[in-house]
Amino acid sequence: MITATLFVQFTLVALAMLVITSEYASGGIRSTLQATPIRGRVIAAKALVVAPVMFAAGVLSGGVAAAVVYAALSTDLFGGYVTLPPAEVAVDLLRVGVFLALVSVTTLGVGTAVRSAAGTLTVVFMVLMGLPLMLLMTGSQVGVEVSLRMPLFAGLAFMGGTDDLTAGLIPYSAGEGLAWLLAWTAAAVAAGYAVLRRRDA
Amino acid sequence: MITLNGLCKRYGDRTVVDDLSLEVRPGTVTGFLGPNGAGKSTTMRLILGLDRPTAGTALINGVPYHRIRNPLRTVGALLDARALHPGRSGHAHLVALARGNGIARRRVAEVLETVGLTDAARKRAGALSLGMSQRLGIAAALLGDPEVLMFDEPVNGLDPDGVRWVRHLMRSLADEGRTVFVSSHLMSEMQLTADHLVVIGRGRLIMDAPLTEVIARSSLTAVVVRTPHAGDLSVRLSAAGMRVERPGENEIVATGAAIEHIGDLAYEAGIRLHELRTREASLEQAYQELTASSVEYGARKAGV
Numbered sequence: 077m078i079t080a081t082l083f084v085q086f087t088l089v090a091l092a093m094l095v096i097t098s099e100y101a102s103g104g105i106r107s108t109l110q111a112t113p114i115r116g117r118v119i120a121a122k123a124l125v126v127a128p129v130m131f132a133a134g135v136l137s138g139g140v141a142a143a144v145v146y147a148a149l150s151t152d153l154f155g156g157y158v159t160l161p162p163a164e165v166a167v168d169l170l171r172v173g174v175f176l177a178l179v180s181v182t183t184l185g186v187g188t189a190v191r192s193a194a195g196t197l198t199v200v201f202m203v204l205m206g207l208p209l210m211l212l213m214t215g216s217q218v219g220v221e222v223s224l225r226m227p228l229f230a231g232l233a234f235m236g237g238t239d240d241l242t243a244g245l246i247p248y249s250a251g252e253g254l255a256w257l258l259a260w261t262a263a264a265v266a267a268g269y270a271v272l273r274r275r276d277a
Numbered sequence: 278m279i280t281l282n283g284l285c286k287r288y289g290d291r292t293v294v295d296d297l298s299l300e301v302r303p304g305t306v307t308g309f310l311g312p313n314g315a316g317k318s319t320t321m322r323l324i325l326g327l328d329r330p331t332a333g334t335a336l337i338n339g340v341p342y343h344r345i346r347n348p349l350r351t352v353g354a355l356l357d358a359r360a361l362h363p364g365r366s367g368h369a370h371l372v373a374l375a376r377g378n379g380i381a382r383r384r385v386a387e388v389l390e391t392v393g394l395t396d397a398a399r400k401r402a403g404a405l406s407l408g409m410s411q412r413l414g415i416a417a418a419l420l421g422d423p424e425v426l427m428f429d430e431p432v433n434g435l436d437p438d439g440v441r442w443v444r445h446l447m448r449s450l451a452d453e454g455r456t457v458f459v460s461s462h463l464m465s466e467m468q469l470t471a472d473h474l475v476v477i478g479r480g481r482l483i484m485d486a487p488l489t490e491v492i493a494r495s496s497l498t499a500v501v502v503r504t505p506h507a508g509d510l511s512v513r514l515s516a517a518g519m520r521v522e523r524p525g526e527n528e529i530v531a532t533g534a535a536i537e538h539i540g541d542l543a544y545e546a547g548i549r550l551h552e553l554r555t556r557e558a559s560l561e562q563a564y565q566e567l568t569a570s571s572v573e574y575g576a577r578k579a580g581v
Binding site: 098102104105107109112113114274277 | 322325326327328329342343345349354356357359360361370373374377378417
């Protein structure tokens with residue numbers, strides 16, 4: 077489920093992106109800023125909508141996946157080989173929700189800074205997937221260290237996916253993973269806010 | 278009241294708005310004129326805080342736009358009628374604006390009624406014609422019952438009925454004591470609507486004066502005199518400091534003096550007049566004289 081989340085995230089990223097890029101595509105941003113000229117309020121309002129919606133979407137889609145697995149496990153085919161303790165699943169689902177909410181708000185920040193849909197998608201894909209993998213493949217000490225602190229591995233650490241995929245590669249705890257995720261989100265939102273304040277609409 | 282103080286906007290080395298200082302007063306319709314690219318729309322965007330000025334300030338009732346609480350209740354503006362999400366209905370768009378600015382929901386139905394869009398209000402905004410979008414934009418401007426209104430080319434795409442309606446609307450808004458600032462390049466329209474004119478060219482202020490004064494100052498506003506003693510009279514008028522032309526044997530066209538003055542001079546000299554009348558320049562003529570040197574995107578003459 078954790079690994080799948082890393083692919084599912086781009087569906088939600090595309091949706092979160094539209095919250096701001098569609099305004100620039102249609103010119104609606106000018107109506108928005110005319111009605112709410114305080115830039116910080118515009119970004120905060122959008123983040124307050126995006127975060128809970130994406131959290132719910134993450135928990136729900138994760139829940140559906142868990143239910144399917146549960147159903148499969150209760151058939152004779154897999155019976156007894158694997159167990160799925162409900163309490164752990166619930167915690168995992170919440171973490172998936174938080175991860176997706178943070179990634180979506182990051183996307184909102186990038187979208188506010190970049191403005192175009194294509195540009196936003198490119199930047200967000202590079203930050204979430206492209207760059208960390210490329211840095212990892214360079215094999216250089218610095219590259220790997222940076223890569224491990226980008227949202228991909230920070231998210232894996234936070235969601236507890238370290239065991240099966242990265243096999244002890246990530247040198248920090250789930251809590252620190254969350255901290256790195258929050259830092260990336262904050263940086264993206266700060267960049268978006270700076271551009272929204274300074275650049276002409 | 279809109280107050281511009283040394284307002285400047287530069288894009289790289291291109292100056293779009295150049296040291297603009299003026300006041301737009303309440304109770305009048307102020308026409309905002311200038312050739313394409315003169316900086317009219319940019320000026321309006323600066324007033325609304327959509328663009329950041331390079332220098333100077335644009336204030337509304339003494340404060341910058343972003344400092345106004347619930348700005349739609351103080352300033353209503355139509356800049357680009359298509360600047361909204363095309364998938365949203367006009368009604369939903371207005372409801373969203375109203376909610377964000379603490380405007381009573383019933384105002385939405387009221388303004389839709391005012392602009393005659395009640396029937397089309399549930400259609401996707403993207404499916405509206407240009408004229409209908411324009412009406413929706415005017416509805417959005419009126420939504421908060423604001424004391425300051427700005428319209429950028431409001432009659433764009435409107436049918437003749439719509440044009441007349443807009444003219445009427447501008448007048449009645451000003452008569453209610455509101456500040457009305459309208460840009461247009463339809464001179465005949467402005468001549469009918471505006472009390473006061475602000476003319477800019479290449480971002481600079483060319484004129485800020487009442488409509489009547491702009492027309493009176495034009496060299497094409499003149500006094501036409503018909504008299505059998507045109508030669509004698511034209512000498513006397515020239516001596517009194519007027520510019521005099523003789524388009525015909527018995528005709529004089531004089532500029533630079535009041536019609537009463539000419540009548541008195543003729544009377545004192547005992548010269549019989551067969552005709553004495555003022556020929557007023559149209560706003561279009563006066564405007565062309567004012568902006569002749571600052572037309573940025575003038576069309577070249579055919580064949581050149």
